[in-house]
Amino acid sequence: MSSNPIETGKKLAAYAAVDEHITADCKVIGIGSGSTVVYVVERILQKPELKHLIYIPTSFQSKLLIIEGGLTLGSIEQYPEIDVTIDGADEVDPQLNAIKGGGACQFQEKVVAEAAKKFVIVADYRKKSSNLGVEWVKGIPIEVVPMAYKLVMRSIDSKLxxxxxxxxxxxAINKAGPVVTDNGxxxxxxxxGAIDRPLDLLREIKLLTGVYEVGLFCGMAQMAYFGEGDGSVSTLSA
Structure with missing residues (x-):
């Protein structure tokens, strides 16, 4: 176990989510993106009875985790109905609304989460918040069609x-120019700031011409597991 309490907490939360929600009776599992999901796949690989399941990635990162782990890779086109999707989050409120997309994978993450009968979040305690936008101050990730990005930025400022x-x-950090998502x-x-009605804001942003997807996940998760600083795991249920 890592000597870093944050990493220890994330690992314990991921392990608990896998142990309680992924069984040999499942058929198709969605694998999210981010640092916590590394521990999700790690736990799956420790369970031989889960080897035969189909795993659907939300990003290039999770696709590599599935392939390098020797698991069976599937696609949402092949398997539009998923038993369980486990993913991380950038911030989670008490109603299990979440901000996601810090890693720029929000579109695939939302598709795979919505296809699942059960959507489970794993994160560390720093991601818990009284309101979205309080702890995560980098902003809601909004994926936009490149030719329309200036229009969308104007609309965000004037139409909401x-x-x-x-x-x-x-x-981008290590190249000149903007971050480009897996969708181009x-x-x-x-x-x-603090968002009182995240679902209303999500709907408003989605209606802006040029918006591809919004990193607000509202009313989607059934359960969240948080690794606490003391090594324990806390949960929230919808």
Whole structure:
């Protein structure tokens, strides 16, 4: 077990989610993206009875985890009905609404989460929040068609019922230019502060021309597992 308490907590939360929700009776499992999901796949690989299941990735990262683990890779086109999807989150409120997309995979993550009979979140305690937008201050990730990104940025500032505190095009770190998603799109990060009605905001943003997907996941998760700083695991249920 890692000497880093944050990593220890994430691992314990991921292990608990796998142990309680993925069984040999399942057929198709969705595998999310992010640092916590590494531990999800690690736990799956420790259970030989789960080897025969089909695993659907949400990103290039999770696809590699599935392939390198020797698991059976599937696609959402082949398997539009998923038994369980386990994924991380950037922030989770008490109603299990979440902000996702810090890794720019929000579209695939939402598709695979919506296809699942059960959607489970795993995260560390720092991701728990009284309201979305309080702990995660980098903004809601909004995936946009490249040619429309300036239009969308103007619309975010002028057409929504609440105004953003800040909105910016996400730039790549180790290359010149913007981050490009697996779908070939750009990402705008729009910070609104504490969000009282995330579902209403999600609907407003989705209606803006040029928006591909929004990193607000509202009313989707059934359960969340959080690794606490003391090594314990806490849960929230919808």
């Amino acid at each position: 019922s609440i105004k953003p505190i800040d909105s910016k095009l996400r730039m 799109n750009f990402v705008i990060d729009a910070h609104f």
